[in-house]
Amino acid sequence: MLERLEIETFLTLAEELHFGRTAARLQITTGRVSQVIKALERRVGGLLFERTSRSVRLTPSGRRLADDLTPLVAGMEEALRRAADAGKGVTGELRAAFLGEWTAPALLRAVARFGERHPDCRVDVREVQLSNSRASLLDGSVDVLLASFPFDGMACGPALLREGRVLAVAAGHPLAGEERLSVEVLADHPVVQYPQVTSVGFKQDRTPDRTPSGRPVPKGPVGGSFSEMLTLVAMGRGVLPVGEHSRQYYPRPDVAYVPLHDAQPIERGLVWMKENTTERLRAFVRAATDAVGSFHPQAYPPDRPAVPPGRLDV
């Protein structure tokens, strides 16, 4: 028997023929992919891939193994699905939530797709706030949540939404007139801070304490909610990197949005407590991925073109 990771790594690499993309899809590092494939090859006693730093190709026995394994994996997932159906695992109820109303359409698309596939399962959709998002997962009042990555301590699926970042500044701010900015400017202005309840990883992503070049970022005042934070920006108390969608969803005459051309995109996707990763939940994640398309973690472009947030009508 092979380990799950060995099978998944092998089949993914056989499909992608690229270590970096394989790693991104499996949420591991390229080093790990290399190790796993190598171990598999040592075990089998022959090469499965011919690879240079320039190309990756299946060997004949590699192709054969991939062809043999693919239907078996499909069968295994099918068997599991049947067991979950029989055990009422994909029926019953699922509580899904979104965080920030502009993401609701994406979630509703996922819910619709899931509903087609599993008509027996009731899905509850609700909204959570920045302040209670974590608690709602922890106390079980929500099973799965569409939220920004990273969401520390939770399991997460692939990214479903991706958008560029813009810097929110007061209308009269010296930077307000710029065409585009570098994230390096964060070192020169106080940055409004997210509330305490949000996770360190999240804050680090949105309001890093250092610029990429290592310069410290001055901390501005803390806001309790997103609109409160925007108000602080409008008052000139600080600047705030936000997602592009804010332009459309939070147009304010007293706030200007300037593109940050060298920032990593913001990614959003489904998160849940890994302690209760049920088959039902997996089915929902699959439905969501199929319904809205997915991105693999930064650095490797998606195979299909990005779905612009604005076009996400249900």
Next chain:
Amino acid sequence: MLERLEIETFLTLAEELHFGRTAARLQITTGRVSQVIKALERRVGGLLFERTSRSVRLTPSGRRLADDLTPLVAGMEEALRRAADAGKGVTGELRAAFLGEWTAPALLRAVARFGERHPDCRVDVREVQLSNSRASLLDGSVDVLLASFPFDGMACGPALLREGRVLAVAAGHPLAGEERLSVEVLADHPVVQYPQVTSVGFKQDRTPDRTPSGRPVPKGPVGGSFSEMLTLVAMGRGVLPVGEHSRQYYPRPDVAYVPLHDAQPIERGLVWMKENTTERLRAFVRAATDAVGSFHPQAYPPDRPAVPPGRLDV
């Protein structure tokens, strides 16, 4: 996808319907079996086994899942075997060794069975000594070894040989006339020690430093080889617990063997470096298991009757 351990645990339990035997076969603890099955059930969303402390039964969905999974696992192993064949993984050469000539017949049986299944693979059989057994695996001059458990730091297959223990004492020793003894007597006489090169786990098993009740065992002189150790016994320098086979293979007028009625049996099986667990090696372990029968770790009786060492003619 399921983890390998989940699949194996589930299928083994479905077959054994007993947590203890399942754990023994998989070389894990019953607690782990319980955890894994529970996790699987949580994931599927329903019970797979109905169990009391008295009985374990498959539920309908459990039976269904087992029936679905079994052929898939078989297919996976078949695919792997084919890949190994194509990649020359089960051809080439395999170096197998025995430790103590009386175990040679068992190894030769295994070699014969393996030869039938894999005529393309040349098998070299050789003998190693207590003193160089570990080194021969480490330096790659031997791939797999039939030796006593435990063999620290090496991977091992199921036990293939099992025998009771007897205490070797000098012919004139006060204990020489006894019918049977308890291992507790070890506390009352110096015990001849195995050479330094053997592993701590092995020495602990053969010449423990405490009796089961916790009394310290006095250490006698160290011998460099088995016959040297027996000579020390004959000289009255100490006693030595050995396997029953010694009666037949090391009959000495100056040494008496007295059964230890409450000692765990000595187990022997194949050991190898887990860093190069190749498909070829696995095939050999399977062949050996099929050829000589296997025991699962102490405590749970084997399904088939033990093959007495004396009957192991090739």
Next chain:
DNA sequence: AAGACCGTTGAGCTAGATTTAACGACGGGG
């Protein structure tokens, strides 16, 4: 009533999985 057997549970540890970072190979562009 006591004891043997069995599955469960939670705390705790350690081995193994995974990451990190440095490296060498390979092409393309200036």
Next chain:
DNA sequence: CCCCGTCGTTAAATCTAGCTCAACGGTCTT
């Protein structure tokens, strides 16, 4: 021609979660 960016590999460092251990409660036997 050389430098730079991309890519896969590797060894060492890190840390997680897989696993064991031990205590427990239930069940059947004598």
